Amino acid sequence: MWRDTLLVAGKDLRIEARSRVALSQVAPFGIVALVLFAFALGPDRALMATGAPGLFWVAVLFCTVQAVQRSVSVESADGARDGLRLSGLDPAGLFLGKTVAVAAQLVVLEALLAVGVVLLYGARIDVPWLIVVSCVLGTVGLAATGTLYGALSAGLRVRETLLPFLLLPIVAPVLLAGTRIWQAAMAGGTPADGTQWLRLLVIFDAVYVALGVVVYGPIQETA
Amino acid sequence: MAPATPSSSAISLHDAVALSGRFPLLTGVDLEVADGESVLVEGPNGAGKTSLLRVCAGLVPLASGRVAVLGLDPVRRRAQLRRRVGLLSHASHLYDDLTVRENMRFAVRAAGAGTDRIDPACERLGLTGRLLKTPASKLSAGQRRRVALAVLVARWPELWMLDEPHAGLDSSARAVLDELIGEATTGGATVLIASHESALVEPLVTRAVTVTGGRVTAERCTGVSRAPLERPAATASGPTPTEPPGGPGGASGADPRVEGEVAHVA
Amino acid sequence: MNPNQRVRSPLLQSARARWTVRIIGIAAAVATAFTVWLGLWVTPPDQVQGDLVRLVYIHPGVAWVALYLAFGLAAVASLLYLWPRTRSLFWDRLAAAAVEVGVVFNVCTLISGSIWGKPAWGVWWAWDARLTSTAVLLVLFLGYMALRRVPAEPEVRARRSAFLALFAAVDIPIVHFSVLWWKTLHQGATVLNPDLSPTIHGSMAWTLLLSFVALTLVFVWMLLVRYRIGVLEDWLGTGELDAALRERQAEGAAPDPAGDGSEAPAGAPVPEGVR
Numbered sequence: 106m107w108r109d110t111l112l113v114a115g116k117d118l119r120i121e122a123r124s125r126v127a128l129s130q131v132a133p134f135g136i137v138a139l140v141l142f143a144f145a146l147g148p149d150r151a152l153m154a155t156g157a158p159g160l161f162w163v164a165v166l167f168c169t170v171q172a173v174q175r176s177v178s179v180e181s182a183d184g185a186r187d188g189l190r191l192s193g194l195d196p197a198g199l200f201l202g203k204t205v206a207v208a209a210q211l212v213v214l215e216a217l218l219a220v221g222v223v224l225l226y227g228a229r230i231d232v233p234w235l236i237v238v239s240c241v242l243g244t245v246g247l248a249a250t251g252t253l254y255g256a257l258s259a260g261l262r263v264r265e266t267l268l269p270f271l272l273l274p275i276v277a278p279v280l281l282a283g284t285r286i287w288q289a290a291m292a293g294g295t296p297a298d299g300t301q302w303l304r305l306l307v308i309f310d311a312v313y314v315a316l317g318v319v320v321y322g323p324i325q326e327t328a
Numbered sequence: 329m330a331p332a333t334p335s336s337s338a339i340s341l342h343d344a345v346a347l348s349g350r351f352p353l354l355t356g357v358d359l360e361v362a363d364g365e366s367v368l369v370e371g372p373n374g375a376g377k378t379s380l381l382r383v384c385a386g387l388v389p390l391a392s393g394r395v396a397v398l399g400l401d402p403v404r405r406r407a408q409l410r411r412r413v414g415l416l417s418h419a420s421h422l423y424d425d426l427t428v429r430e431n432m433r434f435a436v437r438a439a440g441a442g443t444d445r446i447d448p449a450c451e452r453l454g455l456t457g458r459l460l461k462t463p464a465s466k467l468s469a470g471q472r473r474r475v476a477l478a479v480l481v482a483r484w485p486e487l488w489m490l491d492e493p494h495a496g497l498d499s500s501a502r503a504v505l506d507e508l509i510g511e512a513t514t515g516g517a518t519v520l521i522a523s524h525e526s527a528l529v530e531p532l533v534t535r536a537v538t539v540t541g542g543r544v545t546a547e548r549c550t551g552v553s554r555a556p557l558e559r560p561a562a563t564a565s566g567p568t569p570t571e572p573p574g575g576p577g578g579a580s581g582a583d584p585r586v587e588g589e590v591a592h593v594a
Numbered sequence: 595m596n597p598n599q600r601v602r603s604p605l606l607q608s609a610r611a612r613w614t615v616r617i618i619g620i621a622a623a624v625a626t627a628f629t630v631w632l633g634l635w636v637t638p639p640d641q642v643q644g645d646l647v648r649l650v651y652i653h654p655g656v657a658w659v660a661l662y663l664a665f666g667l668a669a670v671a672s673l674l675y676l677w678p679r680t681r682s683l684f685w686d687r688l689a690a691a692a693v694e695v696g697v698v699f700n701v702c703t704l705i706s707g708s709i710w711g712k713p714a715w716g717v718w719w720a721w722d723a724r725l726t727s728t729a730v731l732l733v734l735f736l737g738y739m740a741l742r743r744v745p746a747e748p749e750v751r752a753r754r755s756a757f758l759a760l761f762a763a764v765d766i767p768i769v770h771f772s773v774l775w776w777k778t779l780h781q782g783a784t785v786l787n788p789d790l791s792p793t794i795h796g797s798m799a800w801t802l803l804l805s806f807v808a809l810t811l812v813f814v815w816m817l818l819v820r821y822r823i824g825v826l827e828d829w830l831g832t833g834e835l836d837a838a839l840r841e842r843q844a845e846g847a848a849p850d851p852a853g854d855g856s857e858a859p860a861g862a863p864v865p866e867g868v869r
Contacts, residue, residue: 112438113438183421193440277769281773323676323757324757
């Protein structure tokens with residue numbers, strides 16, 4: 106299973122390195138989202154600074170949807186999905202590999218967005234390690250659920266409209282937790298609050314990664 | 329689950345019905361392919377040849393009936409079968425952004441085979457030099473076919489299933505393909521070829537079944553038991569055109585088999 | 595397995611089944627009428643909330659049905675469908691029916707809660723734990739329905755939906771707790787008192803109980819009717835399937851057509867993305 110994980114993750118990341126979709130399309134999209142939020146919230150800097158955590162995570166969610174869509178559409182050209190099934194790759198390894206690839210892309214995007222938030226919204230971060238940990242944990246959860254839902258909607262013509270609608274409610278806890286942790290880590294927040302939410306993220310991640318490992322194989326048969 | 333088949337049966341289908349949504353792909357196929365046999369599956373367009381191959385590859389589950397490939401259920405036991413079964417389908421399963429070489433490495437490793445045979449396979453199929461570094465999106469259809477074929481060659485499975493293998497290949501590639509089929513057969517692999525270019529394929533196989541309307545409706549032997557090229561004539565393991573026990577010919581209510589070359593509709 | 599057998603369902607044919615559904619419907623109607631009478635005329639108004647409190651005979655009832663009964667049933671049925679030993683399209687259809695009826699009750703919950711909230715809190719909506727979780731649940735339900743609308747063979751659709759229900763079911767406790775923490779752990783003051791329950795005793799308590807019973811009966815009745823509709827829809831499809839099988843087999847009986855390869859290959863490869 107781990108061998109297959111590395112194989113698939115490597116393949117997805119290599120494709121990304123070649124096509125640079127995440128870098129050249131998803132990242133700018135995230136930045137655009139941040140800018141639009143700023144327009145929507147008006148010129149009040151204090152308001153933006155307060156709202157920065159939430160806006161960051163919403164932008165991350167949007168980027169997740171894009172990244173997952175891309176991860177799924179890579180397999181829909183030239184019958185690649187059939188090829189994966191034929192190859193007999195361990196479905197759990199396939200799931201983990203794709204999750205790792207999406208997560209890697211998301212982490213890079215988040216770093217970019219975090220910088221954007223600090224610069225554009227004037228957010229001040231007091232406890233950096235909390236920020237980093239929350240991003241890592243949140244990313245794992247987002248990538249895992251995204252890959253799962255991507256598989257569920259793969260091959261459907263309505264996938265592009267259906268996937269966001271299915272995915273976003275499910276990752277609401279990540280949004281909640283991430284926002285709270287960031288608020289705790291900002292100037293004026295209490296870090297102790299943040300650790301409680303970290304536990305939530307860990308549970309969320311554990312549940313969905315485990316679920317994915319078990320269930321990804323049968324899901325593929327539905328595509 | 330896998331039925332009790334004679335152990336020499338590479339493929340065994342019994343009253344197989346397969347559906348795609350509401351559309352019946354196969355409407356009750358009975359087929360036995362012995363180990364080491366080479367069989368042509370012919371029939372008009374839309375007859376179900378591709379579906380038959382896909383069922384054997386485990387991509388399409390049966391709605392009713394039984395199927396066993398190398399004695400195992402191809403859907404449930406895919407992990408065990410993956411090294412032993414190879415399918416060359418209409419699509420080449422290539423990733424557009426990766427080069428030929430990277431695609432091959434992934435495909436071969438995903439199927440559990442070693443990467444040492446990639447280079448000889450590429451040579452064989454004429455995929456050399458700059459072609460290896462070309463992204464798959466820039467390849468022509470024929471070249472993609474070659475790559476898919478090269479993957480198959482690098483893996484060299486026990487059971488080869490080729491869907492319209494000659495389509496899209498130029499004459500030199502076709503020659504290589506014919507050689508490969510011959511080698512596979514003499515080497516003891518089982519080969520199943522779906523094609524409506526029967527004239528091209530007949531010299532390579534020992535038996536031909538006709539599929540129409542999702543069922544096997546006719547069978548004949550093509551009277552060849554060796555590859556067309558001079559090879560140290562190892563008599564292939566048992567590709568005698570006799571019916572295996574419990575023959576499918578009677579069960580499908582088909583025409584009696586016609587011996588020798590059949591005047592085939594061109 | 596004969597494709598026809600797949601659609602056989604126990605809750606359809608027998609006269610006994612029909613009568614059961616009818617009786618449940620009547621019981622539901624009677625119980626509801628009784629509740630309405632009691633709720634609107636017999637029971638006294640609350641000291642604090644006045645007549646507004648009569649909403650207690652609707653709101654908790656529909657909430658209980660939507661959140662626990664409907665959704666719980668859908669989750670359990672989906673699990674039973676996925677479990678190989680109990681796999682049967684019966685569970686899938688039951689889950690689908692439960693979700694659809696659940697959506698209706700869910701919307702009623704939100705509306706009745708909103709109507710209650712406006713006079714009591716001054717706002718149409720409040721981001722308290724309960725309401726928020728209910729809203730998320732509604733969206734998940736709607737997602738399930740959207741996925742089911744994608745055309746597919748019954749088994750494929752069933753598996754897909756069942757997985758979705760499973761993911762959603764797993765998520766709901768997490769969402770509930772996160773929203774709860776969100777409200778209670780947050781330093782900021784919550785202006786609204788989320789606790790709407792008045793002190794209940796006497797005739798109000800009995801009426802409340804009756805309302806639960808009545809709404810549960812309504813749910814069961816709607817569930818059975820919806821289930822039956824689902825079975826009929828699938829039956830319609832199977833009839834077409836038999837005809838298609840026969841037609842295709844007849845293709846084979848015709849003599850080998852002269853000349854092939856001139857038309858583009860059609861039909862044989864499984865269409866991608868059709869489902």
